[in-house]
Amino acid sequence: MIKCVNCNSDKVVKAGLHKSEKYGIRQVYLCKECGRKFIEHAKSPRYSQEFKEHVVRCVVCEELGIRQASRTSI
Numbered sequence: 001m002i003k004c005v006n007c008n009s010d011k012v013v014k015a016g017l018h019k020s021e022k023y024g025i026r027q028v029y030l031c032k033e034c035g036r037k038f039i040e041h042a043k044s045p046r047y048s049q050e051f052k053e054h055v056v057r058c059v060v061c062e063e064l065g066i067r068q069a070s071r072t073s074i
Ligand SMILES: [Zn+2]
Pocket: 004, 005, 006, 007, 008, 009, 031, 032, 033, 034, 035, 036
């Protein structure tokens, strides 16, 4: 169920397609409740990429940390 990002209403209708090089073609929705248009699964790729790298780094660091800790502690 698609809900409005602004008012959380489910009275949303399809309002065309949004096309961009980065995101490709995505569905645009219009909220009948507040009149706001939004794109499904709107993400900031800059942020999510950064976040992914951050998570990977943390996992790698933690894994190394655990390995090193297990080696040194025994
Ligand atoms: Zn709304």
